Amino acid sequence: MKTILITGGTRGIGEGLAKHYLANGDKVVIISRSKGTLPHAIYLQADLSLASENYRVAEIINTKHGKIDGLILCSVDQAYRKNPLMTKEGFEVTFALQYLSRYILSHQITLNNNAFILNIATPGMNGTVNFKNLQCLKKFSSLKANVNGNRLNDLLGASFTDSDITYVLYNPMSVRTAGARSVFSNPFMKIVLKLWHLVNGKDVDTVVNNIIRILKETPTNQFTAYKTLNKVNLAMSTFNLTQAKKLQQETNKLLENIKSKF
Numbered sequence: 613m614k615t616i617l618i619t620g621g622t623r624g625i626g627e628g629l630a631k632h633y634l635a636n637g638d639k640v641v642i643i644s645r646s647k648g649t650l651p652h653a654i655y656l657q658a659d660l661s662l663a664s665e666n667y668r669v670a671e672i673i674n675t676k677h678g679k680i681d682g683l684i685l686c687s688v689d690q691a692y693r694k695n696p697l698m699t700k701e702g703f704e705v706t707f708a709l710q711y712l713s714r715y716i717l718s719h720q721i722t723l724n725n726n727a728f729i730l731n732i733a734t735p736g737m738n739g740t741v742n743f744k745n746l747q748c749l750k751k752f753s754s755l756k757a758n759v760n761g762n763r764l765n766d767l768l769g770a771s772f773t774d775s776d777i778t779y780v781l782y783n784p785m786s787v788r789t790a791g792a793r794s795v796f797s798n799p800f801m802k803i804v805l806k807l808w809h810l811v812n813g814k815d816v817d818t819v820v821n822n823i824i825r826i827l828k829e830t831p832t833n834q835f836t837a838y839k840t841l842n843k844v845n846l847a848m849s850t851f852n853l854t855q856a857k858k859l860q861q862e863t864n865k866l867l868e869n870i871k872s873k874f
Contacts, residue, residue: 614638617673617680617721619660619713620687622648625732625784628820629684641677643669643687660687660713661705663870670720679724682827685714685731688761693754696747701870706754707747710761715768715863718779726832728778730823733765735781735837736844741767741855743862763850766837767859770851773835780830781837783844784819814840 616633620626621642630650633640640653647655656672658665673680688710697705703712710733718729741763742748748760765781772779814822822841830836837844837851864871 614681615641615677615679616682616684617641617643617677617717618684618686619643619717621650621653621684622646624686625816625819625823626684626686628816629686629823632820632824633682638681639677641673661689661699661703661709663701663703663708663712663716663867664873666713666716667720667871667873670717674720674722679722679727681724681727683717683721683723683727683729685717685729687713688732688758690758691754693757694752696749696752696757703866704747704749704752704757706757706761707764710758711764711768712863712867714765716867718768718772723777726778728780728827728830728832729772730780730782730827731765731769732782732784733769734759734762734783735766735769735850736783736839736842736848737762737850738848739763739850741859743858746862764859766850767852767856769835769837770846770853770856771860773846773853773856775835776833777835778830778832779835780826781835781844782823782826783837783839784814784822785840 616638618626618630621630622644630640630642630653634650634652641656642648642653643656643658645657645659647657656669658669660666689705699705699708714731739759748757769779769781826838
């Protein structure tokens, strides 16, 4: 029996993966704001937009559940916002939830040998990280902030290139979930996106099956990235190792005061 830890496991892809591993007889721990309804799943409630909460739950997981066989990072807030929403720790919510949380858990959770980290983001897309506007606060839009978070996750994954961790960045592309349609506030655009998903989108079960297939085929101790079932070229500039190291340094500076309390 494996122990699988999932963030954002109360809906969408995260819930679908939780169902898969539970059906397989594995122990599934889900970190979420609210308690879900999956029988036999273990729920740990936390607000992952707070860095301190990520350190807290990592300590609980390491102490109570020991080494983890799989860390699956799905938690995201795609809700439309015209202006930045700041946490009480001083971080923009999208940046905090979509990047900082994943950074902290990727480094703080203790993993078994041959364990994996699966990060659901959008590798394989072009874009750059502006280190002078790391939280995307200038000329803010929630859509830009989400795109920025995904590029930050490209660099997070790349930082594990020469580690002994199996790190998989996965881009499911269009998925038929309500959360994916929340990126727009305009009712007309919501309808357009819904129609797009009906024609081009995949259902959650298909995405889960694709992910399980990839995890089985991915060699251990490697960093890889996929767009659906296709490997992403790691030579893309979005995976630049120099920038990945720079981002790691900048992130550690941001977290210095919070981390010192744990």
